[in-house]
Amino acid sequence: MIKTFLTSTTLLLTATLFAQKNPVITGNYADPEGIIYGNKYWIFPTYSAPYEEQIFFDAFSSSDLATWTKHSRILENSNVKWAKKAMWAPAVLENKGKYYLFFGANDVHQGEIGGIGVAVADKPEGPYTDLLGKPLINDIINGAQPIDQFVFKDKDGTFYMYYGGWKHCNMVKLKPDFTGLLPFDDGTFYKEITPKDYVEGPFMFIKDGKYYFMWSEGGWTGPDYKVAYAIADSPFGPFERIGTILERDPEVAVGAGHHSVIKVPNKDKYFIVYHRRPLGKDGANERVTCIEEMKFDKNGHIIPVKMTFTGVKYPLK
Template sequence: MNKFTSLVATAVLSCSSFALAQQNPVFPGNYADPEGIVYNNTYWIFPTYSAPYEEQIFFDAFSSKDLVKWEKHERILDNKEVKWANKAIWAPAVLEKDGKYYIFFGANDVHPGEVGGIGVAVADKPEGPYKDLIGKPLIQENVNGAQPIDQFVFKDKDGTYYMYYGGWKHCNMVKLKPDFTGILPFEDGTFYKEVTPENYVEGPFMFIKDGKYYFMWSEGGWTGPDYKVAYAIADSPFGPFKRVNTILEQDPEIATGAGHHSVIKVPNEEKYFIVYHRRPLGKTSAHDRVTCIEELHFDEQGLIKPVKMTFEGVSHP
């Protein structure tokens, strides 16, 4: 082997090793607002199809046994099954209850006086097909200044289901009926509570760790480079949610526009992953967003450590 051939062989080997090591983005295509969850020992990601609003009329989903190799499930829900949704179907929130699988979603980028808002669909399998549950938006009104989008459904310790939602820098919480066909009043008789933390813009998410409620959200503008994720810790699902810190933001060496995330906990382990979208360097279109995963770490006080974005992503959990 001469010197030139040796150099070529080394370069090919290096490229192959890089290809094997690079796991972010976790699957090809423009996908954003990823909701990660574990169903039956399989990891699932339900993202927004990132495209102009008139083309955002369906959801794909992705499943994996190891967070590395992903299987695509196409059009698990589209607007043929949601008659009132004609564009901007985005930001799914997912859960399983009593053997049924649910997707909550925003549709139509609704403004006051328009038809749209937060809907819910149901299926017998994680990969669908999903059908509109109630045939109309679950929440359509603009309450407390919160656009009815970016919903996250949270099951509390006592089995109560709450939904946190809202764009336009306002976040509400509501109490869901057990069958998800509507909302119930809180103990004080009200139906909506505003829980907006400092700098909140959109994309709420909640999980419980060591008895504490970790409430997370996105800040900045989703179309620009300064999108980011911050969080609060509270003793109750009602807050108050006092901002602790930013934990995910752009990195000039990796990507910009990092935000609208979710968190996956490995079953039976104290191991957590953050699933989020970011905009690759050199990309400027609002729709150039890709889904990525990093491990989420905590310090001794339970505070979330800043997330370092990588191209390597995660290996088998």
Template sequence: MLPMFKNALTITIGVLITGNLYAQQNPVLPGYYADPEGIKYGNTYWIFPTYSAKYNEQVFMDAFSSEDLKTWTKHPRIIDTSAVKWAKRAMWAPAVLQKDKKYYVFFGANDVHQGEVGGIGVAVANKPQGPYKDLLGKPLIQDIINGAQPIDQFVFKDKDGSYYMYYGGWGHCNIVKLKKDFTGIEPLPGGTLYKEITPDKYVEGPYMFIRNGKYYFMWSEGGWTGPDYKVAYAIADSPFGPFKRLNTILEQDPSIATGAGHHSVIHSAKDDKYYIVYHRRPLNKKSAHERVVCIDEMKFDSEGHILPVKMTGRATVDF
């Protein structure tokens, strides 16, 4: 395992000019991490990633915070399997949010298959850096519905205050509506508990945001262990779709990195900039677990379509 850094780590990834981020020195975090969830709590930027290792070693999560997107503080083991008794291995793909002065992290655990204990859990804390405690003492979603393995969840707050969760591996994606206290799910507007909204070529890693009244649904395609991992998107008028695949916006660059995917998005409201936070595999790394977290700007054309993202930063690393 990598050493646990408890002090602030200075990593120059660019400069801030009138609030703009210029991500010139990817990767932004030291060590192997993946599936990053980027978010801003108040004036502080946070990244909550998966610790990228073999499943039996991937039993905790770290978090990273920054006031200026240059100096990052590592918060080790914000949660681990000792706090989630039903989780034995493979804690991964966090989704985070703040609600009613509490902080929540949704996570996958145990790489569940039908008949096994595991799936999507939820934990709560009083601070972003935790420590987080298991909210339910059991998975929030464990069963395989519509063919979707219960992993890779993203929690989305709609304009009316409703909370929806998009999730699913194995090429299927479901949407569910969360209860206000996140202790379970409740019927969707159509009356069902689960609705499949899988777009063409979807594999895993769903993400949703609203821009100019439109719903941007994003996901990862390809295999996460290989070079062809990528991100695509759709635009709809509703959080329920339909989601028609429009284009690939992030993929491998033979001069920079392979396996670019499983992302999130940070919106800088001050200057209306969007940044994609994602993982990729440096050119000198071949193991499935040798993934690093990066940030690049995500731009739109005049019609609101997402333009292909140009990866920046180092092509190799020496971790």
């Protein structure tokens, strides 16, 4: 189930034509999670800065994909007692009237405190408070650093989380209140589902009954960062790599990756929200957030996305 969480069936259907441009928001922001809450598009990104400065999250909302409102410091590490530095890669969703923000913190290694946390708020723009007072996942399991989490609600209402850096991806089953993990049917709590060439940044959605699993490859600080995908009949996979759908373009930008996907309600229209590195920029944190339309061929395969400076048009045809 792709994460739109709609409360309106008439989202963004009436307006004059606006021209979106890439990047869509000002400043260095990366790892964007895009979602629709009510009648607005939202982007929850990483504030892209050195780890000691990357200690808060901003959010951005828009009703037309062109004009974005900044919601500053919706969560700060001062409100997460165990997070000392390097908060990044938020994953967001609404459940039972509450808004949840999962995040990575502290660039954790084995024996250290850090990993994946979860915060909750009454509104999309927060303020968010730490739900647990400790990490949801702290340990290194199956070689996967506990970062880059994506929370996925399956067709039966089960919540799964896919996560992992260091070229390993795990899958866990979440309690409905997100306070911990539940065992799978075989009694285990972690399943490694790493596809070929996976590095980090997992994402999942359902289209036409199929499970589309996506991830980033390459190094996030370099020009060859890119997005690949697989299609499976189950949220457990197996996820056989099909191909690359987003990568560097020497005429536009490099380092394109760590994305999310938004489906427009009541339309067969999908957007990919991602970060890239502008030409001429080679600093590790010089990353900007962009949006493009993502299309499929007659076989359901994702057509490679061409990066642009113009992005998508509104209203949506």
